Amino acid sequence: AVSALVGDDLYAVLSTPSEGLWSWAQGNVLSSVVPPLLAFILALAAVWVVTEQVVIRWLHYLQRIASIYARGRFSVRAKAAEAPPEIRQLADTLDLMAGTIVERDADLHESLQHKDDLMREIHHRVKNNLQIISSMVSMQQRALSDPAAKSAMNDTRQRISALALVYRALYQGPDLRQVDLGAFLEELTAQLIVSESSSGRVVRTRVEADELVIDPDKLAPLALFAVEAISNAQKHAFAGRGGDLDVLFRVRDELASLEISNSGEPDAPPATLGDGVGRTLMTAFARQLGGKAEFTPNDKGGLSALLSFPGPEKQYETPAAKLQFKRNR
Template sequence: PMGRFDGAMVAVIPLSALQPDLDDPALPSGSQAALTDGAGRVLTASEAGVFRLSGGDDLAGWVSRARAEGSAVFEARDARGERRDYAGAALAGGDLYALLSAPSQGLLSWARLNPIGTLLLPLGAWLTAFAAVMLLSERIFIRWLDYLERVAAIYARGRFSVRPLQAMNAPAEIRTMAKTLDEMAEAITVRDRELTDALAEKDALMREIHHRVKNNLQIISSLLSMQQRALTDAPAKAALGDTRQRIAALALIYRTLYQSTDIRHADAREFLNELVGQLIASEAGRGPVVISSVDADSLHVDPDKLAPLALWLVEAVTNAQKHAFALNGGELKVRFRVQGDTSVLEVEDNGPGAPAGAEVGVGRTLMSAFAKQLRGETEFVAAPGGGTIARMTFATPEALIPVDPSDKSSIGKGTGAVGSR
């Protein structure tokens, strides 16, 4: 300080005092250590003979590798001919180097395993952690998600009685999802039950309405019957009789509906059989014997279409009873065929036939009107064996299915032949 020199102190450590500590348990058995300078000359060693190579080779070559790579590992024979592994690295800058040596054990030597372990141990640790995560995910989450997926698939098929009870032992997130599925299934079940109850109640109400309408029509028919018996004028009595027949046909519609399994539709085959039987029976005790037969395809028909169909049939049968069977009776044939987009209803009698130039009465006028309600038309043709055929051809009601599977094969053929079965 202030340009004044106070002196100097020098500390000297003899190289012989720099003995490495070989008691470290990390060192392999038989390890020796040395310090070398930058030229590879041994400055001090725990055992000098270990670091003198056989053949007079020196250790200078390893220093250049240590300088370039930071460390060097090699195998050589020492002065005694023993194969040893050497590993060295710079200790202080480029002036001092540490060199370790141990008996060689081939591929399993510590010098070779140490660099490999530097790479393999992290890789092994990563693979172990990955396997553990996958196993943990499989055990905790994936299998529970698969379980919930199976439950959801069952719900998609409409079975809501299954409950995800096993998921109660799952982690919290899975339990929450299972609880949500359970609540959803319960809500759907309750809603379906309420809808079913509402439909059942509506069905019961509709049946009650049909039953009451049928009863009211029967009351009207009974009143007309009483009035008919009180009349002395034959045309008036006949007119009331025709009206009673029409009202009875409508009452039969409502009776058929409330007695059927589906109150929205009635089977045409069953209805036509019962209506024809009712019409023939009503006149059985007041005239000659009439034999009737019905050959009909099965078809679900709603009340809107069934009413004009029934009233047309009432007029056709009534006309046959008045004009074809009034004197001698005969045979009445009713045929109903579904031919794809069109249907045909026929009433055939074996009477004398309509006289030429006969006037069109109220019955035929009504039959034409009823046919128009069904988008059809009425025609009267002579029967092959004598008599008359009243035929109504109309559009087949949409989206209605035959009840009898044997009738399905005939639908869509479009054949015009209407033969008896």
């Protein structure tokens, strides 16, 4: 309202403010803070929901796929057709990686199988060649008349036959890198004693072995040690009468031992092993295994040859883990 006070020179003006958009909030501090805060919370919730649906959910999915790949199951493929372009590209990269690993593993398995096949063929041919040499030595032995010469040729033939058996065990076994020692010792003992049976002499054998698989590098000297010990028994203990032969293999903690014992003649002096070729070879085979050889008379009047060496490779943990030695002839 306007009122003139002094002519047209002085006026009095009275007014009240008009209501604005936020005029209701003037004088109320709480009402001025809540709306912006509420708007911020709603915006944050919207961002969280969108991020969860568009990014986080797919990242968790790809994490599960990567965990499956880490366990070796590369046949599973990521399905991210509905994911954002960046996530879809990451899923395609994981699929490509899995496919590449599957192809590489297949190539490696094929290469290893080819290598194993070649090694088995080599072992087979070496075994055949050793058997041919053994047959030639046997023919030469039969042509000799000197008993000492025939005995020396027989020793050579038995050593060659034992090596042939080593190679046969390698290519017929399920693993080229290890051999079931128990079954091998049974086969070797039977092969060496068969000549005693054919001559009418009865040799009672007992073969006991703790379950162990052994490296081929150790199998050959161990087999040749057994050949020398059994050959010595054939010459000096079983000649003309037969007897008892015990072949015992034991594993105790980190030490393995092979003991070959034979019975002696009743009322005969205690058996001994001289300083000939057999003892020299057996001592050399023990050194090759990093062990030692001991020769002592036993309570049966015969001789016990003990081979001790360290480091057994692997004992069987379960019956299913046993390696079966094939006896195909």
